[in-house]
Amino acid sequence: MPRTSSLRLITLSFAVYFVIAGLTSSAEDMLAFKRAQHLQRGINASIWFAQSSGNYSVERLRTFTTSDDIALIRQLGFDHIRVSIDADPLLPWLRDPETTPFVAELDRAVKIMLDQQLAVIIDIHPESSYKAQLLRGTEGVEHFAALWRALAKHFASTDPELVFFEIMNEPEQDDPYRWQGIESFVGQQIRQAAPNHTIIAAGAHWSGLEDLMMLEPIALANVIYTFHDYEPFPFTHQGATWTSSQVLPLRSVPYPSTPEAVQPNVNQEPTLAGQFWVEQYGLNRWDAQRVDATLAFAEKWSNLHHAPVYCGEFGVLRDYVDPAMRAQWVHDMRVAFENHKIGWAMWDYQENFGVVTKKDGKAVPDPAIVNALGLKMP
Secondary structure (H helix, E strand, O other), X not given: OOHHHHHHHHHHHHHOHHHHHHHOOHHHHHHHHHHHOOOOEEEEEEEEEOOOOOOOOHHHXXXXXXXXXXXXXXXXXXXXXXXXXXXXXXXXXXXOHHHOHHHXXXXXXXXXXXXXXXXXXXXXXXXXXXXXXXXXXXXXXXXXXXXXXXXXXXXXXXXXXXXXXXXXOOOOOXXXXXXXXXXXXXXXXXXXXXXXXXXXXXXXXXXXXXXXXXXXXXXOOOEEEEEEOOOOHHHHXXXXXXXXXXXXXXXXXXXXXXXXXXXXXXXXXXXXXXXXXXXXXXXXXXXHHHHHHHHHHHHHHHHHHOOOEEEEEOOOOOOOOOHHHHHHHHHHHHHHHHHOOOEEEEOOOOOOOOOEEEEOOEEEEOHHHHHHOOOOOO
């Protein structure tokens, strides 16, 4: 597609939203709600087809998450898997599909999931460097749209009741209005290639609840809107090495929180800013009621826009947390999701937020987390 033509589409897509939305039939509106019923209790299959430091060998793809793992996911009571897929390994496939094993292995994994009667979210989960190409200009947008056209066409023959297309995980886009246009444009390309499948769209930055609040539905029907929820961050990410430096020194952060309970954690912070941040976590008194009140806004957004909402990620880093408190937060989140009619996918299956631990290649579920999720040990 000529660059000027694609830029025109990106620019106009948001502007024509209200016209197109007004023409959307009630049947199309209801289809996304119907399909969302397949996405009620999910798990993220991470560090597999994405985030693996470029190691996408056939051997690793077949052994990291196996058919036994997928069977266990079904036995535990999950109804869908969100599969993170890096964008970079798809680029050679675009040039030469016949000689790229990455997508062949993805096909194999998706088939195993569908054979287990699990729904599947195809989640494009790029590195930050790929997302940065979308920040300005049109060339990166065109390339991303071309990737999705090819991928949607590839999966167009799959069951649209069970296979979903998530445009991009945590887009990291600074301009929500530009991202609105990009997401509309890319969604249109997906719909042309796979007209029967449901699309999942997200807010501009980290797909947080605040991003959802700023998002207007894109100019397409049959779309589910996703957000991620890791709040309160001092609790869910205590000790994490890859994000805010304020969480790095934290250990044994309590949940629920009170000003008195967090005082030892305030003293763990070497900076005044960090101490203030943790103090606020205590003063905010995070508990089941606070979780529920926060997630109520996702339901309010859904009701306002007549569109289904889905939480694609939530979880707690297990390295330095009290296990019982971790299970309590997961339970409170799950109950609040149910209260507000929001499907979910916990982050993640087997890594450091996991519902299982791998020992000698065998997955051992955490009974407390399984119970907190309202599931049953096999």
